[in-house]
Amino acid sequence: MISQNIKVAVDAVVFGYVERQLQLLLIKQKYGSEKNKWALPGGFVLDHEDLDTAVTRELKEETGITLAYLEQLYTFGAVKRDNRQRVVSIAYLGLINPKKFKLTASTDALEVGWFAIDALPPLAFDHQEIVAKGLERLQNKISYKPIGFELLNTEFPFSNIENLYQTILNKPIDRRNFRKKLMSFGILEETDKISKPESGRPAKLFRFNTKKYKALEQKGFHFEIKFA
Amino acid sequence: MISQNIKVAVDAVVFGYVERQLQLLLIKQKYGSEKNKWALPGGFVLDHEDLDTAVTRELKEETGITLAYLEQLYTFGAVKRDNRQRVVSIAYLGLINPKKFKLTASTDALEVGWFAIDALPPLAFDHQEIVAKGLERLQNKISYKPIGFELLNTEFPFSNIENLYQTILNKPIDRRNFRKKLMSFGILEETDKISKPESGRPAKLFRFNTKKYKALEQKGFHFEIKFA
DNA sequence: TCAAAAGTGTTGGCGCTACACCCATGT
DNA sequence: ACATGGGTGTAGCGCCAACACTTTTGA
Numbered sequence: 152m153i154s155q156n157i158k159v160a161v162d163a164v165v166f167g168y169v170e171r172q173l174q175l176l177l178i179k180q181k182y183g184s185e186k187n188k189w190a191l192p193g194g195f196v197l198d199h200e201d202l203d204t205a206v207t208r209e210l211k212e213e214t215g216i217t218l219a220y221l222e223q224l225y226t227f228g229a230v231k232r233d234n235r236q237r238v239v240s241i242a243y244l245g246l247i248n249p250k251k252f253k254l255t256a257s258t259d260a261l262e263v264g265w266f267a268i269d270a271l272p273p274l275a276f277d278h279q280e281i282v283a284k285g286l287e288r289l290q291n292k293i294s295y296k297p298i299g300f301e302l303l304n305t306e307f308p309f310s311n312i313e314n315l316y317q318t319i320l321n322k323p324i325d326r327r328n329f330r331k332k333l334m335s336f337g338i339l340e341e342t343d344k345i346s347k348p349e350s351g352r353p354a355k356l357f358r359f360n361t362k363k364y365k366a367l368e369q370k371g372f373h374f375e376i377k378f379a
Numbered sequence: 380m381i382s383q384n385i386k387v388a389v390d391a392v393v394f395g396y397v398e399r400q401l402q403l404l405l406i407k408q409k410y411g412s413e414k415n416k417w418a419l420p421g422g423f424v425l426d427h428e429d430l431d432t433a434v435t436r437e438l439k440e441e442t443g444i445t446l447a448y449l450e451q452l453y454t455f456g457a458v459k460r461d462n463r464q465r466v467v468s469i470a471y472l473g474l475i476n477p478k479k480f481k482l483t484a485s486t487d488a489l490e491v492g493w494f495a496i497d498a499l500p501p502l503a504f505d506h507q508e509i510v511a512k513g514l515e516r517l518q519n520k521i522s523y524k525p526i527g528f529e530l531l532n533t534e535f536p537f538s539n540i541e542n543l544y545q546t547i548l549n550k551p552i553d554r555r556n557f558r559k560k561l562m563s564f565g566i567l568e569e570t571d572k573i574s575k576p577e578s579g580r581p582a583k584l585f586r587f588n589t590k591k592y593k594a595l596e597q598k599g600f601h602f603e604i605k606f607a
Numbered sequence: 608t609c610a611a612a613a614g615t616g617t618t619g620g621c622g623c624t625a626c627a628c629c630c631a632t633g634t
Numbered sequence: 635a636c637a638t639g640g641g642t643g644t645a646g647c648g649c650c651a652a653c654a655c656t657t658t659t660g661a
Binding site: 153155156157158159195196197198199200201202223225226228229230237239241 | 381425429456467
């Protein structure tokens with residue numbers, strides 16, 4: 152067999168959504184040439200573990216988080232992306248509701264944190280590029296698959312989804328049309344609960360209809376939201 | 380640095396279109412446990428070469444072909460996908476007009492060939508799965524990006540495109556509606572030439588308007604072809 | 608004159624966009 | 635009473651689906 156000196160790693164672009172902001176999960180590098188820079192959670196794949204197992208494991212180890220949604224994003228393999236050693240990294244896209252987990256820095260005592268997507272610190276390696284790809288994918292995907300609910304509480308006022316879409320797509324949407332369309336899919340169920348907002352009128356809380364949700368995941372959605 | 384014993388390879392799912400058939404480019408394995416089975420062209424990445432360079436090189440070496448279109452498809456990394464050794468393979472999707480190249484088996488004297496997509500021989504490793512993923516991607520992509528022209532001659536009768544779409548999407552389309560829609564994008568230019576068919580009425584030949592084509596590549600298309 | 612494929616328009620319906628005011632609550 | 639966000643209906647238009655006959659050529 153040929154000799155080859157390339158390492159295989161995984162990295163995770165994990166998005167969260169809190170207070171009308173799209174957030175990204177980062178850890179602070181403790182070792183290496185990029186010490187003290189923030190980076191995507193991730194690491195080397197073990198010889199006997201599948202790729203998605205590797206991401207899941209690394210995330211758990213480094214941040215304490217277990218994802219609600221995970222898909223393969225893209226593989227980054229440019230020769231010069233890490234200058235110590237050739238590393239090919241399979242990037243994954245993950246979604247999680249940050250409120251559902253407490254961040255716990257790993258035993259290596261790295262720092263872990265959520266950062267607003269439009270105020271990221273400088274990132275290690277080519278992680279900037281990976282994040283860009285992840286964001287692009289998220290924006291596309293949310294327009295044709297009912298993901299994005301993974302980012303919210305299980306019961307939420309309608310305005311949460313509305314704002315989530317506006318935030319992720321980064322454009323204003325027409326509230327009435329959006330609501331009509333989304334409701335027409337039948338994936339939202341009213342609960343009998345009511346939110347108690349800080350100000351303004353209380354809102355009904357909604358929950359997912361998981362059956363319809365699964366069905367839609369197959370068939371595909373379609374949103375092409377208008378400017379206001 | 381950690382010790383890790385994983386090899387990195389690339390594989391190419393290359394589609395061609397000839398005589399109303401979607402074809403796949405395969406090579407016959409000469410060595411290894413899967414000797415004499417057909418497989419996707421591909422091979423190990425060199426330490427100092429980028430991933431896409433690697434695919435391009437392997438394709439050239441193994442088949443003599445240089446692609447008109449190439450994009451990263453998906454990375455396959457299951458532990459057990461190759462039982463000799465752990466191999467992570469980054470699969471690429473390629474399109475080419477088979478008429479534009481003569482297949483030349485490599486110096487290792489492998490066999491090379493085009494196979495109709497619905498009559499593939501048994502494939503080595505998990506290549507069946509990779510092909511499935513490639514086909515799925517092609518079917519999606521062709522509905523929202525003006526790819527697919529890479530598969531045709533530079534000048535072609537309209538019916539070529541029409542058939543290509545039917546073949547790839549594997550469903551009948553409404554000829555009138557399809558033509559209207561496609562023409563409305565302005566990416567096809569009439570030439571003054573006329574095809575000389577084996578039978579039936581001669582047809583005008585078309586060519587691409589490369590400018591519009593580039594523009595569309597950005598904005599995205601939209602086809603959602605109906606059953607007849 | 609027949610077979611084979613090319614070429615071509617219209618209509619109806621559906622879904623999307625555009626758009627603005629009232630309601631329920633807390634302060 | 636005011637501020638804050640929640641909740642709601644309609645009309646017009648554009649786009650898409652459905653649909654079939656005529657034309658050109660070669661045999």
